[in-house]
Amino acid sequence: MASPLFQFSFLLLHLIYLEYNRLENSIYLSMNRTIITVVGRDTVGIIARVCTYLAESNINILDISQTIVQGYFNMMMIVDTTKMSKSFDTVQDQMAKIGEELGVQVKCQREEIFDMMHRI
Amino acid sequence: MISISEVIETNKMVEQENLDVRTITMGISLLDCADSDLDKLCNNIRNKILRLAKNLVPVGEEISRELGVPIVNKRISITPIAMVTGNACHCTEDYVKVAKMLDETITELGVDILGGFSAVVSKGATESDIALIKSLPDVLAKTNRICASVNVGSTKTGINMDVVRLMGDIIKETAKKTADRDSIGCTKLVVLCNAPDDNPFMAGAFHGVSEADAIINVGVSGPGVVKHVLGNVRGESFEVLCETIKRTAFKITRVGQLVAQEAAKRLNVPFGIIDLSLAPTPAIGDSVADILCEIGLEHPGAPGTTAALALLNDQVKKGGVMASSYVGGLSGAFIPVSEDQGMIDAVLAGALTLEKLEAMTCVCSVGLDMIAIPGNTSATTIAGIIADESAIGMINQKTTAVRIIPVEGKDVGDEAQYGGLFGYAPIMPVNKFDCSAFVNRKGRIPAPIHSFKN
Numbered sequence: 402m403a404s405p406l407f408q409f410s411f412l413l414l415h416l417i418y419l420e421y422n423r424l425e426n427s428i429y430l431s432m433n434r435t436i437i438t439v440v441g442r443d444t445v446g447i448i449a450r451v452c453t454y455l456a457e458s459n460i461n462i463l464d465i466s467q468t469i470v471q472g473y474f475n476m477m478m479i480v481d482t483t484k485m486s487k488s489f490d491t492v493q494d495q496m497a498k499i500g501e502e503l504g505v506q507v508k509c510q511r512e513e514i515f516d517m518m519h520r521i
Numbered sequence: 522m523i524s525i526s527e528v529i530e531t532n533k534m535v536e537q538e539n540l541d542v543r544t545i546t547m548g549i550s551l552l553d554c555a556d557s558d559l560d561k562l563c564n565n566i567r568n569k570i571l572r573l574a575k576n577l578v579p580v581g582e583e584i585s586r587e588l589g590v591p592i593v594n595k596r597i598s599i600t601p602i603a604m605v606t607g608n609a610c611h612c613t614e615d616y617v618k619v620a621k622m623l624d625e626t627i628t629e630l631g632v633d634i635l636g637g638f639s640a641v642v643s644k645g646a647t648e649s650d651i652a653l654i655k656s657l658p659d660v661l662a663k664t665n666r667i668c669a670s671v672n673v674g675s676t677k678t679g680i681n682m683d684v685v686r687l688m689g690d691i692i693k694e695t696a697k698k699t700a701d702r703d704s705i706g707c708t709k710l711v712v713l714c715n716a717p718d719d720n721p722f723m724a725g726a727f728h729g730v731s732e733a734d735a736i737i738n739v740g741v742s743g744p745g746v747v748k749h750v751l752g753n754v755r756g757e758s759f760e761v762l763c764e765t766i767k768r769t770a771f772k773i774t775r776v777g778q779l780v781a782q783e784a785a786k787r788l789n790v791p792f793g794i795i796d797l798s799l800a801p802t803p804a805i806g807d808s809v810a811d812i813l814c815e816i817g818l819e820h821p822g823a824p825g826t827t828a829a830l831a832l833l834n835d836q837v838k839k840g841g842v843m844a845s846s847y848v849g850g851l852s853g854a855f856i857p858v859s860e861d862q863g864m865i866d867a868v869l870a871g872a873l874t875l876e877k878l879e880a881m882t883c884v885c886s887v888g889l890d891m892i893a894i895p896g897n898t899s900a901t902t903i904a905g906i907i908a909d910e911s912a913i914g915m916i917n918q919k920t921t922a923v924r925i926i927p928v929e930g931k932d933v934g935d936e937a938q939y940g941g942l943f944g945y946a947p948i949m950p951v952n953k954f955d956c957s958a959f960v961n962r963k964g965r966i967p968a969p970i971h972s973f974k975n
Contacts, residue, residue: 436523436528438528438529438532463522464522466524466525467525468525468526468529470529475525475529477525477528477529479522479523489587490586493586508532508589509589510587510588510589511587511588512523513588513779514531514588514589514590514776514779515523515527515528515531516523517775517776517778517779518527518531518772518775518776519523519527519530519531519772
């Protein structure tokens with residue numbers, strides 16, 4: 402049988418773990434998240450260019466994934482725009498412009514539309 | 522967290538399958554604007570609309586940009602105007618003045634259409650109701666963005682045949698007054714039975730008396746999306762077919778729900794309802810008829826059409842109801858002819874007739890919609906068509922409507938052109954036999970019994 406001290410420390414660790422999860426969840430929920438999608442022909446430097454712009458705009462990247470659909474490069478980023486230094490409209494326009502320069506389509510959309518459609 | 526495949530699916534719906542929110546419609550009560558002085562009345566109405574709807578268009582565009590979903594129209598519906606103008610309007614010119622003021626006000630705001638130049642006369646009509654109805658041909662000829670509707674019957678009251686007969690004449694006169702533009706006036710005029718108070722769709726939208734001071738209603742659309750997913754289940758059982766429609770309708774409606782909530786929050790106006798609808802446009806691939814073909818018909822109008830449409834309509838509602846907190850309006854699949862390329866093709870192929878369309882209206886949203894008929898069709902025949910459609914609504918406790926266009930100077934084989942969301946329509950033949958002795962009877966058809974359902 403485990404000693405009371407061990408039981409106590411186990412309980413304490415468990416509580417800390419729960420509190421950490423709760424905090425992490427609440428931070429995640431309070432974020433303003435935007436989905437950035439890049440679709441087009443794959444070329445050198447797409448991610449570098451987009452990420453540089455995001456860093457300049459104080460936008461934090463939470464997740465990146467990419468895939469090829471029907472021969473096209475598809476990339477999706479989930480970003481946190483809570484502390485961004487520009488307006489949503491400006492970011493949307495400037496990202497679209499960067500896309501044009503790279504020959505790909507770049508879209509910024511609020512995450513809610515995807516959450517609403519795919520989560521109950 | 523959202524996955525890349527989900528993001529791709531949503532964006533494909535918008536970019537390739539014409540998913541859009543058809544309309545954000547702000548309902549505005551004008552009951553507190555009534556005045557016996559015409560100028561004061563116009564001022565009151567104008568000020569109230571400007572105050573409540575000044576941000577409607579910018580907010581709609583902002584939401585559309587942020588979510589990446591087109592919001593095609595921003596509209597306003599108002600209290601049936603006959604209830605407000607009774608003391609101030611005494612002749613057609615007075616009503617035209619009010620309509621022109623409304624037209625100018627919404628043009629200033631960038632609003633696409635306003636509905637509610639309406640009268641609700643399902644049992645009886647007041648003098649102001651009749652005066653308003655008689656002014657409609659001039660109002661519709663002299664304005665561009667004003668829609669009119671007349672509710673001529675309901676399950677609780679029966680059908681007001683005096684007004685049905687009058688509407689036959691009014692539709693003819695409206696067609697004549699806009700003869701130079703293929704009788705476009707009639708595309709903005711609908712005759713309803715069991716009209717809902719919270720409908721965001723035109724031409725039948727008005728802000729009913731059971732509603733709050735202002736409200737946001739949203740109409741969604743997405744026949745292209747349904748058609749596309751049904752392409753993946755060809756030859757499968759009805760169970761698979763129905764589940765697929767339901768799942769898709771759910772996703773489409775969720776977009777509408779989000780847009781409605783955001784619009785209500787940003788405009789500081791309560792959220793009313795989502796209209797669960799499949800509303801086609803003349804764009805290729807944005808067609809309800811194409812869904813019917815995908816279900817297994819060569820053309821809409823073939824035997825089996827009514828069953829296929831009933832199935833589609835029911836699954837859209839079942840999927841949509843869970844996706845939205847409040848559902849209302851006309852909710853269902855729309856089957857206009859001129860606004861749906863697949864319907865136009867079916868008419869041109871000889872598959873779809875007026876009679877089959879009437880049967881289809883028994884099981885889906887609304888009724889005979891955007892149908893062009895020969896200009897020489899008599900007023901009593903049009904009244905007969907309205908009476909038939911109203912009877913379907915009255916007996917089956919559903920909304921039905923007639924938006925029919927007797928195109929001046931054109932006959933079967935010709936086409937009427939309207940452009941934009943209204944599209945174009947081949948002129949359809951109408952049954953030539955006479956019903957004037959029936960519609961010329963005075964009075965109303967009594968309310969039906971709600972028992973012995975057979």
